[in-house]
Amino acid sequence: MVANFGFGALWIAFLASLFGIAAAVYGVRKNAPAWVDSSRNAMLLTFPLLTLAALSIIYLLVTGHYEVEYVAEVTSNSMPLYLRVTALWGGQAGSLVFWTWLMAAFASAVTLRKWERDREFLPWVVVVSLVTLSFFLVMIIFFENPFARLWSVPLGQPVKAMFPPAGAELLSVPDGRGLNPLLRHPGMIIHPPMLYLGFVSFVIPFAFAIAALVTGRTDDRWIRITRRWTLVAWLFLSLGLILGGRWAYDVLGWGGYWGWDPVEIAAFMPWLTGTAFLHSVMIQEKRGLLKHWNMVLIILTYALVIFGTFLTRSGVLSSVHAFAQSAIGPLFFAFIGLTFITSLALLLNRWNELKSDTEMTSLLSREALFLLNNLLFMGILVICFWGVMFPLVSELLTNEKKTVGPPFYESAAGPLFAGLLLLMGIAPLAAWRHSTAKTLGRAMWKPGLFSLAVVAVIYVTGVHNPIALLGFWLSAFVASVTLYEFWRGAMARHAKSGESLPVALWRLAGRNRRRYGGYVIHLGVVLMAIGIIGIELFQTETQGTIGQGEQMNLGRYSIKFDSLSVFDTADGRNVARAVVGVYKDNQYIGELHPRRDYYYESQQPMTIPGVRSTWEDDFYVLLVDWQPVSTAGATFKVYHNPLVNWLWLGGLVFILGTLVAAWPDRDPEVEAIRARRPEYAPVKA
Amino acid sequence: MKRLFPAITLILVMLLTLPALAQEGGPNMPTDDEVNAIAKGLYCPVCENIPLDVCGTQACAQWRELIREKLSQGWSEGQIKQYFADQYGDRVLATPPARGLNWLVYLVPPLLIAAGVYILFRALRAWQRPVAPAMPDGSLAEGQDEYVLRVEEELRKRP
16 A cells, blocks of 8 residues: 555656646746746655655565565565665665655755745756656656565466556565665665765756756856855765775775775766866856856766766666666666757857856966866766776677776876875965966975975885875875965964964854865865875785684784684574784784674675774784684685775865865855845746 | 596596695695785676675685686796686776777777867967966065965954
């Protein structure tokens, strides 16, 4: 019953979306505000409807209605309540519903908050949001229905269908297969919603950009309206990526955090264009330049958001041919193509109206350096995109799959990342409009000298790897430039107003939160870079089989195999848990418990590392294999990951900086507009 | 013929147990680390995007034993990788070998980036007209002063 109810809610939401699109277009064309208002109401209606649909799925998941195929796929009797609820996004069909629910929530929030203020844009924002929403609803209703049930028919195999085929009865299924054990981890529970939030909130700035193109209001109004949306979208996307990395490190058991897997890259690509966009909109705001380019960037970001969902959801990655046979793949492809071409056509239509107000005056100005930053981000995007696409192209043309693995991305994108770090050090010192080598040099020599001194110290302590030295120099340079910026600002305020230094620093950051939040983000990137240099260039590993009481060495560390126990747990796992003593320089420093969990239901093993984590390094032990008689020995793989904790600390600082930049404040613009509201009142037809 | 069978089986069993025995400490047997060093650069066709050295499946464990066997026979890393590529196709290699269509993977990104550099260069040239020295170097003052100016402006704005 609940399944029918949820399915009905999906259908009504879909019809409301279609109506909303038509009403908005009609209302604007005929200048009939009643129709436009009606479209907005249709938009607002989708949110409660999709909430009902999502709640229906959650109800089915929690109560164990395994005759619903999706429920059987992602839950089982042994799973705890919170995992059953979060199984909403544990599989394909449910996660698509979750996507549309978020989309409806965000689009409703926009139309509720700013309806009066941006009446000219909002009908088109509603259209773009609803087009996106209805596309996803088509996917769900016609191809990936989470409410489809299994029916037993008198003859033959059970049938999967929404409604009973003739003579069929509901199949009674006692238990489900259960969620993939890899996904039963706190990181994996928060990671997908964060990514989806990021994906979905990027639709809002895109919708405003399209509205600006359609209405011809091509000044930077759309950018100012969506500034915070963009930051919020970026915040969630960054958070999703960082959490994904942490999950991989904790759960996948290969001693790393990022494997350049196409699925990871799918989420990374919109982040790249989004980051480029965040920088380049500043040029438009400050200097009135790059209006075309910002449009291109936001259109690309939207296309990549849909493309990312497509890559992970259509099965195209396992095989081009599987994709061609599935219904969802070509549909996705067509949707990306259509929206992309339509957006570009709209942009070309307004091309001449988007000419720059002013001119670029110096190659060393901040705007020129931001352009270089954009070039590097786009370079990394090209590498990522092509790395993901080439195996598909190759399979299509030659029928032979190829692997484009980490060495390709690392050697191709590594120098570009280094270039970005360098720019991160120089650009904050360059002034808008006018900057010369002389002024830049004057601002740069102190942090430059300091960072060289840091590298000299690092060299003396025994690090001679040239790439590492370059990386550490860049990190030190950016860190000192950024901290120096804080210092100079706070000192100037302190001297001028007599505020104490901490107060001056606090107020300075409060005055220009986007700028100083951005600097905090830069510091986060530096910390992450230190962690990445540590683990990428200095990771060591060894593997071996040792008997009970025997030792195995890796650098200054060694482990001693104490014992191993194998037992079953109440939640359906078979656990093999080793106890190893860890020694550093022959001093006992603690005990680790690497495990291998085998899930009976899904027949999947999961390797949980034993990790000893400090600011200096992580000592990461995996249980690879063991003999039936544990005294005979067990095989361990041991990683030494220097500095990797700085990566996670950097992630935290990064998110903190984004929060500083995006935190809502009393918007003087809103106040001003409220004061002169009549001007924005609806035009009566 | 019938006698051959047990003999072959025996040889096979010996071959299969050889690595296990050697693991116990045979003098010339390759270590796990030597095997992993090569496995790191290989991908089995089934476990997508998981390098062979960390893959947990049975099939991948067998591949690793195969590497150990080849190593003990004196094969080089290149020969072993080539062996797997011949058997299962180029997809087992971490990056496509630079030949034929594969060149595209190495050429397209640099070409596109070079195009980007060119477009950016052209755009900057087009934007950068000779401007009247509206802001000559002197009036700009020093970075420090520019800072003080901005902070002062912010102070003025303070309620």
